[in-house]
Amino acid sequence: MLGCAIIGAGFMGEIHAASMHHIPSAQLKWVVDKNPDRAKELAQPNNARYTDRIDPVLNDPDVVAVIHCLPTIFRLDFLKQYVSAEKHIFCEKPLARTLTEARAIKRLLQGYKKVFMVGHVVRFFWEYEQTRQLVRSNAIGTPGIVRFSRCGGFPRGGTDWYGDYEASGGAALDLSVHDFDYMLWTFGPIKRIFAKGLAKTQLRHGDYMLAILKFANGMIAHSEVSWAEPLGSFFTRFEVCGSKGMIEFDSRKASSFTLTEKAVGDDTLPGLVVPQRAELESPFVRELKHFIQCIEQKKKPLITVDAGLRALTASLGCLESIQTGRPVNIK
Amino acid sequence: MIRIALLSFEHVHACGYAEVLGQLQNVKFTAFADDNPKRRRAMARRFPKPKAYASWRRLLAEAPCDAVIITSANARHYEMGIAAAKAGKHILCEKPITTTLEDARDLIDTCAAHNVKLQVAFPVRYCAAIQQARNVIASGELGEILAINTTNHGTMPGGWFANKKLAGGGAIMDHTVHVVDLLRYLLGKEFTRVYSESTTKLYPIKVEDCALLMLEMADGPFVSLDASWSRPPSYKTWGNVVLEFKGTKSNLSLDCFPTTLNIYQNKTMRHTTLSGGDNFDREMMAAFVDAIINNRKPDITGEDGYKALEVALAAYQAIKRRQPVSLPLGLGQVRAAN
Numbered sequence A: 001m002l003g004c005a006i007i008g009a010g011f012m013g014e015i016h017a018a019s020m021h022h023i024p025s026a027q028l029k030w031v032v033d034k035n036p037d038r039a040k041e042l043a044q045p046n047n048a049r050y051t052d053r054i055d056p057v058l059n060d061p062d063v064v065a066v067i068h069c070l071p072t073i074f075r076l077d078f079l080k081q082y083v084s085a086e087k088h089i090f091c092e093k094p095l096a097r098t099l100t101e102a103r104a105i106k107r108l109l110q111g112y113k114k115v116f117m118v119g120h121v122v123r124f125f126w127e128y129e130q131t132r133q134l135v136r137s138n139a140i141g142t143p144g145i146v147r148f149s150r151c152g153g154f155p156r157g158g159t160d161w162y163g164d165y166e167a168s169g170g171a172a173l174d175l176s177v178h179d180f181d182y183m184l185w186t187f188g189p190i191k192r193i194f195a196k197g198l199a200k201t202q203l204r205h206g207d208y209m210l211a212i213l214k215f216a217n218g219m220i221a222h223s224e225v226s227w228a229e230p231l232g233s234f235f236t237r238f239e240v241c242g243s244k245g246m247i248e249f250d251s252r253k254a255s256s257f258t259l260t261e262k263a264v265g266d267d268t269l270p271g272l273v274v275p276q277r278a279e280l281e282s283p284f285v286r287e288l289k290h291f292i293q294c295i296e297q298k299k300k301p302l303i304t305v306d307a308g309l310r311a312l313t314a315s316l317g318c319l320e321s322i323q324t325g326r327p328v329n330i331k
Numbered sequence B: 001m002i003r004i005a006l007l008s009f010e011h012v013h014a015c016g017y018a019e020v021l022g023q024l025q026n027v028k029f030t031a032f033a034d035d036n037p038k039r040r041r042a043m044a045r046r047f048p049k050p051k052a053y054a055s056w057r058r059l060l061a062e063a064p065c066d067a068v069i070i071t072s073a074n075a076r077h078y079e080m081g082i083a084a085a086k087a088g089k090h091i092l093c094e095k096p097i098t099t100t101l102e103d104a105r106d107l108i109d110t111c112a113a114h115n116v117k118l119q120v121a122f123p124v125r126y127c128a129a130i131q132q133a134r135n136v137i138a139s140g141e142l143g144e145i146l147a148i149n150t151t152n153h154g155t156m157p158g159g160w161f162a163n164k165k166l167a168g169g170g171a172i173m174d175h176t177v178h179v180v181d182l183l184r185y186l187l188g189k190e191f192t193r194v195y196s197e198s199t200t201k202l203y204p205i206k207v208e209d210c211a212l213l214m215l216e217m218a219d220g221p222f223v224s225l226d227a228s229w230s231r232p233p234s235y236k237t238w239g240n241v242v243l244e245f246k247g248t249k250s251n252l253s254l255d256c257f258p259t260t261l262n263i264y265q266n267k268t269m270r271h272t273t274l275s276g277g278d279n280f281d282r283e284m285m286a287a288f289v290d291a292i293i294n295n296r297k298p299d300i301t302g303e304d305g306y307k308a309l310e311v312a313l314a315a316y317q318a319i320k321r322r323q324p325v326s327l328p329l330g331l332g333q334v335r336a337a338n
Helices: A011-020 A036-046 A076-084 A099-108 A126-136 A170-174 A176-187 A283-296 A305-324 B014-021 B037-046 B056-062 B074-086 B101-113 B128-138 B171-187 B280-293 B302-321 B331-337
Strands: A002-007 A026-032 A049-051 A063-068 A088-092 A116-119 A143-152 A190-197 A208-215 A220-226 A234-242 A245-250 B002-006 B027-033 B051-053 B067-070 B090-094 B118-121 B145-151 B191-199 B210-217 B222-226 B242-247 B251-255 B261-265 B270-274
Touching (some): A036 A049, A063 A283, A076 A099, A170 A208, A176 A220, A208 B145, A220 B191, B002 B280, B014 B067, B037 B051, B067 B074, B067 B280, B074 B090, B090 B280, B101 B302, B118 B280, B145 B171
Parallel strands (some): B027 B051, B067 B090, B090 B118, B145 B222
Antiparallel strands (some): A234 A245, B145 B242, B191 B210
């Protein structure tokens, strides 16, 4: 049994705690959060212990892996401690808030013998994975233009840190990094980015970005990310247009399970919304299973620190382009 | 009664325009010209009443008409337009107005000098959703409009459309102008900056088949526009015109050609779709005729055509420079870039 600890009992921590039930070879041992009541909530259904301190967890020899789910600004300092304690590490996306920090993480992990994986879960969504396979098997010929959208209401996470643009980077970072990781994985390196967004206006509870990307292979891409939809809503859509055909997806038209709430009881803002899906195995479970398997089988994970760095570079390229009004070349 | 002649069936939209001429009560379709003998014979069978000419110049000299429809290849709009204006004919000109700003300016001036109406064919303006959107936007229901995500996708039309000399470009020249005109119409302001990326990946042609534009309007919003010929021949329909607005108070989504009917035919083993209801071409033609009869300014002027063309030309400049280009473009500036 592979002992795990979840660091950060927020929105993603809760999802991963739930996923642990579906992974027979792993067991949740600890949940850590600065708010011990919140940690307790996630720990109890798993019969795990909880704490507001990280040391007892890292000193516990039964804990071989940590699942890091803290807000984006908390990365390097924590990862250093995990590395010192020689734990396998699953780190939520984005890899970091800045390139400097991301590069420092990369240096930290140079020669590190344990598994390090970034949580770019989109790679585990069936429709995205299947589309990549179709593209790679030449089902639609050479892609010329692709469009990816990721749109939802503003995510009111735990401490409302998403609303702090400096901390979260807004949708322009937090959402776009999902699609950029997928695009880089599927279509290869990005050469140039031009983006427009609401970063300058710094809307506290909203963000929106449109970006145009040029890939090294000549393909162009359109990226839309939105925290400007009605609260509580979320959808993704994409299309991949090739020389021999095209693929389109819209989560709003692909749901096998739609539960519609008719009355709203109070005026509190809904939190983060995960698309309603009815699947025997959720993408989040498949993602965590992959991480656990990499530990068990001593494999390199699908999403390395380099992949996390590349996706972050593209998202930060967007923020830079929004600020300067100029296209940004990606190295 | 307004007598109308059509100067060429080169553009695919010509048939649609010719069809609606027969549906309007105060219009007589008197003549058409086409220098392609095969197409001329086919159109003579389809439209038996108007007299068929091999030469549009001869038509202008001989045929009884008050107005002409110019639906030739883009690069030929200019010479036909100038000749028609000089012959005192009102003009409904297919988009883009011309392929250069100099030509557009000259055509606008010549029409004014000869006191003929010049309307550019942007039929989507007459889409009911666009009309309704204009009211909703004017009422302030969206709040401040922050951003707009737009597409005007299509299939690759082939023929002269993919020939830079005749079309003035590729997908950008073909598909930029509609959305640009709609947004100028809906928001009542001008575009100030243009950035673009393009590629040719889908077809063995020498012009761009995929293109994305990022536009800015005065005091916001920013706008992305997908002008690609990205719909494969197997796709269920020709393409779309979609505009999605993000406002501080409301979001608004417009689909000018919604999927009204899904059709599945064993004969073709294909799924196709149709968009229901209104015929924008007929509304546009009726407005053109009305402008002539009532001697008023056309709804869509040569100036509107000029401003739409300017954005398309700026996109080509931006691609060349890999930098955003500011509007308005000086006339000399365009010459230097080409």
